Amino acid sequence: MPKFVSSRLFWIGLVTVIVALVLPTYVSGYVLGLLTVAYYTAVFAMSWDLLFGFAGEVNFGPTFLIGVGAYTAGILDAHFSPGLSIWLCIAAGALAAVVGGVVLALPALRVSGPYFGLTTLVAVLMLQNFIVVAAGLTGGEIGLAVPDVISIDAKTNYWIALGFMLVSGAILFGLSRSAIGLILQASGQDKIQAGALGFNVTKHKLAAFVVSAFFSGLAGALMVFYMGTASVSTFVDVGVGVQIIIAAVLGGRRTVIGAAIGAIFLIGMGELLRPLGELATLIVSVIALVVILFFPDGFLGMIRGGAKA
Amino acid sequence: MLFWQILIDGFAISALYALGATGFTLIFGVSGVLNLSHGAIMVGAAVAAWAAASEFGVGPYTGALIGIIAGFILAFATYFIAVRPIQRSKVIAESEKEIFILTATLLWGIIIQEAIAYLFTNNAKTVLPIVDGVTTWFGVRTPKNEYFTAVVCWVAIGLLWFLVNRTRRGKAVMAASMNPRGVTLLGIELSSIYLTVWAIYGLLAGVAGILLGMFLGVSSYSVGPLTASAFSIVVLGGLGSVSGSLIAAYVVGYLETGTAYLISPAYRTIPALLLLVIVMYLRPQGLFGRR
Numbered sequence: 001m002p003k004f005v006s007s008r009l010f011w012i013g014l015v016t017v018i019v020a021l022v023l024p025t026y027v028s029g030y031v032l033g034l035l036t037v038a039y040y041t042a043v044f045a046m047s048w049d050l051l052f053g054f055a056g057e058v059n060f061g062p063t064f065l066i067g068v069g070a071y072t073a074g075i076l077d078a079h080f081s082p083g084l085s086i087w088l089c090i091a092a093g094a095l096a097a098v099v100g101g102v103v104l105a106l107p108a109l110r111v112s113g114p115y116f117g118l119t120t121l122v123a124v125l126m127l128q129n130f131i132v133v134a135a136g137l138t139g140g141e142i143g144l145a146v147p148d149v150i151s152i153d154a155k156t157n158y159w160i161a162l163g164f165m166l167v168s169g170a171i172l173f174g175l176s177r178s179a180i181g182l183i184l185q186a187s188g189q190d191k192i193q194a195g196a197l198g199f200n201v202t203k204h205k206l207a208a209f210v211v212s213a214f215f216s217g218l219a220g221a222l223m224v225f226y227m228g229t230a231s232v233s234t235f236v237d238v239g240v241g242v243q244i245i246i247a248a249v250l251g252g253r254r255t256v257i258g259a260a261i262g263a264i265f266l267i268g269m270g271e272l273l274r275p276l277g278e279l280a281t282l283i284v285s286v287i288a289l290v291v292i293l294f295f296p297d298g299f300l301g302m303i304r305g306g307a308k309a
Numbered sequence: 310m311l312f313w314q315i316l317i318d319g320f321a322i323s324a325l326y327a328l329g330a331t332g333f334t335l336i337f338g339v340s341g342v343l344n345l346s347h348g349a350i351m352v353g354a355a356v357a358a359w360a361a362a363s364e365f366g367v368g369p370y371t372g373a374l375i376g377i378i379a380g381f382i383l384a385f386a387t388y389f390i391a392v393r394p395i396q397r398s399k400v401i402a403e404s405e406k407e408i409f410i411l412t413a414t415l416l417w418g419i420i421i422q423e424a425i426a427y428l429f430t431n432n433a434k435t436v437l438p439i440v441d442g443v444t445t446w447f448g449v450r451t452p453k454n455e456y457f458t459a460v461v462c463w464v465a466i467g468l469l470w471f472l473v474n475r476t477r478r479g480k481a482v483m484a485a486s487m488n489p490r491g492v493t494l495l496g497i498e499l500s501s502i503y504l505t506v507w508a509i510y511g512l513l514a515g516v517a518g519i520l521l522g523m524f525l526g527v528s529s530y531s532v533g534p535l536t537a538s539a540f541s542i543v544v545l546g547g548l549g550s551v552s553g554s555l556i557a558a559y560v561v562g563y564l565e566t567g568t569a570y571l572i573s574p575a576y577r578t579i580p581a582l583l584l585l586v587i588v589m590y591l592r593p594q595g596l597f598g599r600r
Contacts, residue, residue, distance in 0.1 A: 058407070
């Protein structure tokens, strides 16, 4: 995309950011709280898109990285509360996610396709089992109560989440447009050819895994200190991972920004339809399925008017 | 006593796992589709059988029949709604069809799951068993239904074997799994093969779902775990290898039952998951997979 600044995408992005910036003046704390969660989810989805969209690997385990980050930060805070600063806990969470990402990537990158998918899925199931079995440390099925929060003010939390989403979005987007992103894309489309051109495919995928893990873990840790609690159902469950994948595909793969739009849409729709009770998830899933079947390039593809096709 | 208990319970649960995974592996073997709505189809068939037998009072036999029909309908719906449009799409790149089918079948599974939750609540449902009563073998009291489950599973798997190896249609299906293009050269429509496979799949998933509903009970919460366990068994055995998934089903079934009885039900799934990780590390194509 050479004329990026003059593209429609850029202007839509700019308007969206301006709306997001003035929003806290006009809406209630409840809406801000919802958007705060949506922004963190957006980071999860963008991190996933970097790994899948560009490296072409179906990662079923985004919540493994998120869970490791979230629980590391939460457990540290729960056990050393006043002595250890929140920010140290968050940094430790991000670091632990990176370590977890490398541990997961080493066996996972040796396989591909469905096997890669399953390796990452098993990682999530193992983490979930571990959390339930080590209840003394992790709070088990009930969840882990974290004594500290970043702030109790809805606006402060909103600003932190928004800022974090914009910064990580910019970094991930920049990375996807850089030489590394191009190599990843090439290796995703034709692994052997990319290797023949002299690119170390595995090294680049590992790098994508590490970056993805860093942002997922960081977002998970920040979200723990926003919610004041960590539980399997919000951070680790396979269902959460499914939502992240759907968000990224729905928004438009290989766009990074689309993943964020998809995540905000999913959270917003889910909440909007909440009065319908059980039907809410059903309707959101039907919408997502229709978009995937008829607009495979997702929301961003719709905005661009199928220019890519 | 405990030994016999593990042996009997493990045998029944493993037979059920084997039947549940067979349809999944068949679809993958023939058309390369990983159907992530598998669990939802099984639960859908079970809930239909439960509703017919218990709520509308048609009795266990008619109930089971209605459940099987539901399995058929759901399998065909999956194919026509979530799989075929993507396979035939000209907009989606060939290399990306896999992730699209995964996502679409996943969403379709969620749609079935939520529809079940909406219409029939999240409560666990037990399908009216066809055989009642308890019998004592080797000092272990076991519901007769447990033996019935194991027998039906093996009969169904046997029928599948017969169909694939001894009938013309079945041989065509087998051939298509090895070389789809070659089969079309012989003048056999690939799309009709796919329909046959999805029909067999609907039957297998339907029967497995109903038996599961009689044996352990199901709810909309079982959808995800059921898909995940079929997926792991199939990968452990080797994607596309039916005999591999049968053996893997027994390995996983006995590991889980043994762990539950000897250590603690809380640790039930952990050894099987560990084994899966080890196998994938040493032998990514699974125990009996071809690459």
